[in-house]
Amino acid sequence: MTTLEHRAVQETAAALRAAGLDAAAAGIRILADDVRTAAAAAAALGIPVGAIANSLVFAARHGTEDHPLLVLTSGDHRADTALVAGLVGADEVRRAKPEFVREHTGQAIGGVAPVGHPRPLETLVDSHLARYPVVWAAAGHPKSVFPTTYADLVALTGGTAARVGVEEDDPST
Numbered sequence: 086m087t088t089l090e091h092r093a094v095q096e097t098a099a100a101l102r103a104a105g106l107d108a109a110a111a112g113i114r115i116l117a118d119d120v121r122t123a124a125a126a127a128a129a130l131g132i133p134v135g136a137i138a139n140s141l142v143f144a145a146r147h148g149t150e151d152h153p154l155l156v157l158t159s160g161d162h163r164a165d166t167a168l169v170a171g172l173v174g175a176d177e178v179r180r181a182k183p184e185f186v187r188e189h190t191g192q193a194i195g196g197v198a199p200v201g202h203p204r205p206l207e208t209l210v211d212s213h214l215a216r217y218p219v220v221w222a223a224a225g226h227p228k229s230v231f232p233t234t235y236a237d238l239v240a241l242t243g244g245t246a247a248r249v250g251v252e253e254d255d256p257s258t
Contacts, residue, residue, distance in 0.1 A: 121195030123160025
């Protein structure tokens, strides 16, 4: 089986087509190596790291229950969990464990796409991504990516546009 035939990549492509984004589904690119980080994806594509829509899954604590929260952040930003918690009204937001990510997305860390999950996830989309005419997101597998736009990411995910973090090289953090 090729990466393009991988179940999660096929589910991502189907979700893109269902949303009317056939060009994005057709634009899924399979890279030579796994690109589990924004820096690796940017290097493989020859683009600025900020143009990578990094899919981060968090466990958002509401009372005694954890709910999945997808944060699509610019590759050159780090999500501020306190800020994110405030944006979604959670008591606490913390990085999800791999089992939690797979349970709620059907995908493995390092390849989580913004769509193609068993159920839609509450999603925040980093407004910093709007600076780039094309952004790249994972397509369900660590070797797969697809091009899209900030506006399409917000629409595709039903997400909320928000400032979710700080630049990685910001000395104030």
